[in-house]
């Protein structure tokens with residue numbers, strides 16, 4: 001017990017004065033003492049670090065206080081387990097949270113500096129692939145803003161999502177060395193490192209007459225936690241994100257390889273440290289690599305140990321664990337935590353199996369993010385057993401007892417048993433099934449997705465576990481994606497309905513009446529134009545691209561995946577292009593449009609990469625053709641990331657959400673665009689369904705088959721060629737690609753894309769083409785009436801408050817977690 005006597009040491013932690021003088025003083029201290037440089041000799045990076053440190057200093061008192069309080073109150077909290085957090089830049093977000101933006105601005109001016117220049121130095125931590133990782137980042141923002149006790153657990157990848165460049169229109173990946181200049185936001189805590197073990201075998205032993213099992217691992221690594229502040233918005237709360245970094249343990253060499261040779265010892269160290277080296281860049285298509293399972297177990301075992309052995313008091317009765325924590329499984333990536341908690345409770349803490357299983361079932365809940373069968377993770381039992389022999393035994397026992405319960409309920413229905421077994425017929429562990437059996441709740445991420453999950457993916461489980469399945473529709477944080485990304489709109493909203501909406505987004509409804517107010521509409525349009533100019537400046541500086549500000553900005557930004565159908569968007573562009581160059585329409589009959597793409601392809605996904613190449617190829621031809629000049633333009637800035645999204649989203653007029661119905665679990669980009677006043681052209685898929693219900697049919701461009709029609713067509717037999725024959729525009733567009741028009745006459749380059757579409761088209765782009773083009777005509781018609789368009793855009797903003805991640809968090813709290821905020 002510390003017994004300080006000095007009055008300063010006895011007082012609570014002090015934040016610097018929230019004034020320009022206070023800020024300048026603290027900034028210069030950080031520059032001088034933290035960086036060891038004078039203002040006059042500092043580099044831009046020094047200044048960025050000192051500024052970040054200064055913002056940190058304002059947050060620190062609250063952070064320390066919140067950590068202390070969460071430990072003393074010991075109320076139930078959320079441990080969010082996610083292999084990805086796609087955070088985006090931190091500086092602006094943290095300035096916003098603390099309300100220091102204006103003070104920092106003035107303080108820097110007083111130091112002869114420009115906040116924008118300093119901002120530009122920040123490299124975003126891209127510790128995620130796409131929607132799933134960004135969702136986790138939105139959720140921890142909302143949990144902090146709501147004041148819910150929570151901690152986010154994940155991996156501190158040394159390299160995040162790759163940096164994308166284009167060489168001759170083709171994607172080339174570069175390592176994302178986001179830590180090269182250090183990160184001012186992290187706090188390493190090597191003293192709190194956890195040891196994580198792998199390999200070896202299990203054995204039984206006699207423990208005073210009781211036979212117990214223990215795991216004798218072959219090697220281990222150290223998991224070193226790095227803490228990051230997660231500030232709530234204007235509420236003085238600061239939660240923690242805790243990411244684990246792998247480090248070799250001392251003596252690692254001897255235990256692993258028994259080599260006794262220096263070279264080998266160093267090699268072994270490298271092996272251990274590889275675990276947190278790099279983010280796997282596949283989104284929705286797991287690779288089944290051993291290192292990936294190592295990553296998963298690494299961060300989950302460290303997190304559970306952290307909670308059980310460090311956060312809980314030493315005398316805590318583990319029977320009460322469900323009153324203290326809910327481990328939320330963000331997809332199947334952390335599901336190995338289920339047998340891990342069982343192992344900790346039974347093998348390490350000496351609980352009986354049944355008691356441990358009772359506890360475990362209450363401590364986990366599982367979120368599924370997909371419907372694609374190929375995205376459901378399975379681990380071959382031999383791989384899992386080699387890496388985690390005790391966990392495999394535990395999984396088998398869980399499965400045996402589960403199947404026994406199924407038999408009790410349904411009799412010896414061997415078909416059903418085969419279908420429901422956690423272990424597949426070919427001996428693979430189905431992680432989604434394990435999560436479903438172990439989880440207190442299982443949720444999908446949009447109404448349609450949750451319904452299809454129950455009816456099509458896990459129907460046997462839904463029948464067996466009534467009440468276990470639920471829905472929580474995704475959301476996005478309005479702090480980052482409205483306030484920071486769209487300051488102009490935010491100002492207009494506050495001027496119109498007053499402050500307070502940013503933490504109570506349903507209040508946007510109050511804007512509805514202004515949709516009919518000509519003055520408001522013109523202010524709203526002015527904001528959109530200004531945002532286009534900001535985007536134009538960004539793309540000019542970043543990529544040397546030019547954006548016309550009088551064009552309809554038609555945007556499709558998301559990971560490149562066939563199910564998302566970037567090719568359908570391309571076919572529309574080619575059709576418009578063809579219509580002009582073939583003389584069937586005159587240029588002035590075409591709405592001037594700029595098409596913006598942003599998309600990374602998984603490095604091993606050949607078709608996706610070829611589609612990227614095709615987008616760039618179509619772009620160069622269209623952009624270089626004087627016949628369509630001023631009418632059609634295609635922009636594909638490389639390396640789409642959170643930072644760029646914050647510029648593109650507020651500038652967009654039209655949001656492309658055109659996945660095949662039944663394939664996109666939710667989508668979250670769709671929400672960001674609608675909240676920023678873009679209209680959606682979309683299928684009846686994922687959260688599009690809910691967006692359309694809220695904004696109304698008149699303010700949404702719906703097209704394409706709905707999911708039941710997709711299923712019907714599939715069942716009848718889908719022949720894409722029938723659709724090519726039925727629509728001349730479609731056959732012409734495909735023919736243009738095949739002819740080599742976009743590949744300098746070389747027909748072979750994009751032949752795989754065309755032949756895949758015409759012969760297989762697994763995501764039925766061609767079946768939806770005709771209706772898509774018709775919907776685009778409705779877009780043109782509405783856009784021609786700027787008042788009508790703006791009215792619809794305003795109504796999108798006004799009616800999408802539901803998509804705040806604050807609402808998602810409240811739904812999780814009410815339906816799944818039962819973790820009230822602490823005030």
Ligand code: Z57
Pocket residue numbers: 129130131132133135283284285331369370375445474664665666667668686
């Ligand atoms: C991922 O980003 C998503 C699902 C996955 O199974 C994996 Br792996 C990565 C996405 C879905 O595709 C989106 O539809 C959804 O909005 C997002 O997760 C967040 O739920």
